[in-house]
Amino acid sequence: MNAGIIPYPHSTGNPSRGMSFELGGVNFSYPGTQKTSPALKDVSLTIQAGQLIVIVGSNGSGKSTLIRILSRLYDPTSGTVQIDGRPSEEYIVSDLHEATALLSQDNQLYPLSLHENIGLGYPDKVKDIGLVQQAAEQGGAIEFISKLKDGMSTFLEPIIQPFQINLYRNKTHVLYKEMDALRKNIDISGGERQKVVAARSFMRFQSGKIKFVAVDEPSSALDAESELKLFENLIKVRDGKTLVFVTHRFGHLTKYADQIICMKDGSVCEVGSHEELFNKDGEYPKLYKIQASAFTAQ
Numbered sequence: 001m002n003a004g005i006i007p008y009p010h011s012t013g014n015p016s017r018g019m020s021f022e023l024g025g026v027n028f029s030y031p032g033t034q035k036t037s038p039a040l041k042d043v044s045l046t047i048q049a050g051q052l053i054v055i056v057g058s059n060g061s062g063k064s065t066l067i068r069i070l071s072r073l074y075d076p077t078s079g080t081v082q083i084d085g086r087p088s089e090e091y092i093v094s095d096l097h098e099a100t101a102l103l104s105q106d107n108q109l110y111p112l113s114l115h116e117n118i119g120l121g122y123p124d125k126v127k128d129i130g131l132v133q134q135a136a137e138q139g140g141a142i143e144f145i146s147k148l149k150d151g152m153s154t155f156l157e158p159i160i161q162p163f164q165i166n167l168y169r170n171k172t173h174v175l176y177k178e179m180d181a182l183r184k185n186i187d188i189s190g191g192e193r194q195k196v197v198a199a200r201s202f203m204r205f206q207s208g209k210i211k212f213v214a215v216d217e218p219s220s221a222l223d224a225e226s227e228l229k230l231f232e233n234l235i236k237v238r239d240g241k242t243l244v245f246v247t248h249r250f251g252h253l254t255k256y257a258d259q260i261i262c263m264k265d266g267s268v269c270e271v272g273s274h275e276e277l278f279n280k281d282g283e284y285p286k287l288y289k290i291q292a293s294a295f296t297a298q
């Protein structure tokens with residue numbers, strides 16, 4: 001990856017409205033991949049600052065890869081990416097990452113309390129109980145956290161291995177009871193993990209540095225109602241941010257979108273609003289109708 005020297009945000013573009021993107025003829029193959037066709041093929045598109053974009057398409061069509069290029073986790077194999085009107089490689093990569101909140105299935109939780117896991121989104125304010133609580137609510141995590149005996153203080157995945165070696169056969173040892181309690185880790189579900197990570201993103205928003213929010217398929221872990229709530233809460237704080245959402249669920253998301261980007265086999269096959277795309281004989285109405293029929297079929 002090319003490391004630039006220009007800080008972000010920069011006076012070019014209008015970062016106060018969110019990050020803008022312009023992709024020209026982007027091709028991308030994963031390093032060392034066995035696949036003969038690239039993950040992205042000749043992708044050209046424009047995302048204006050502050051827009052709400054929804055990316056749809058069938059499995060393997062390149063949605064997550066596009067998000068990774070926009071988030072500058074990878075540079076294209078060929079083609080150009082402009083951010084706020086400048087080649088993306090001119091910027092300091094860590095600055096771009098600091099201005100980006102990426103919410104995906106890959107997100108990590110740490111062996112810390114739930115409070116700390118959320119507060120880490122904005123370390124300067126980790127001790128601000130009210131702010132962390134608010135982020136937990138916005139991420140949709142507060143409901144399940146309030147049902148835990150220790151609430152926000154619940155510790156996730158404690159690392160006990162190094163301490164238990166001399167204890168596990170000695171049940172009378174004074175520390176055995178402590179160790180036994182620790183061993184009963186709080187194991188939270190995939191959807192609950194996603195909500196904690198979402199809460200951490202809302203905490204990051206408090207820093208005022210986030211200009212681009214990418215949400216990659218929370219629906220694989222979140223139920224429909226939780227996804228809708230997360231989406232509504234993101235909409236409430238979207239001011240000054242560009243929001244890109246990848247989803248397999250159509251409806252509320254796609255109807256709100258300024259632009260829907262529909263992908264097929266690594267290429268962008270259609271771009272437009274729900275109304276524009278729905279009335280054409282293309283991939284979008286096909287995917288939409290397949291999904292609708294799954295709910296209406298007897």
Ligand SMILES: Nc1ncnc2c1ncn2[C@@H]1O[C@H](COP(=O)(O)OP(=O)(O)OP(=O)(O)O)[C@@H](O)[C@H]1O
Pocket residue numbers: 030033035038039057058059060061062063064065066217
């Ligand atoms: N880390 C990786 N290494 C190699 N190939 C990858 C990697 N991630 C994705 N691919 C390949 O790149 C192509 C596009 O994948 P991508 O994950 O972007 O699709 P997607 O539209 O997000 O799919 P899905 O809806 O299944 O999540 C696929 O052929 C996939 O197998």
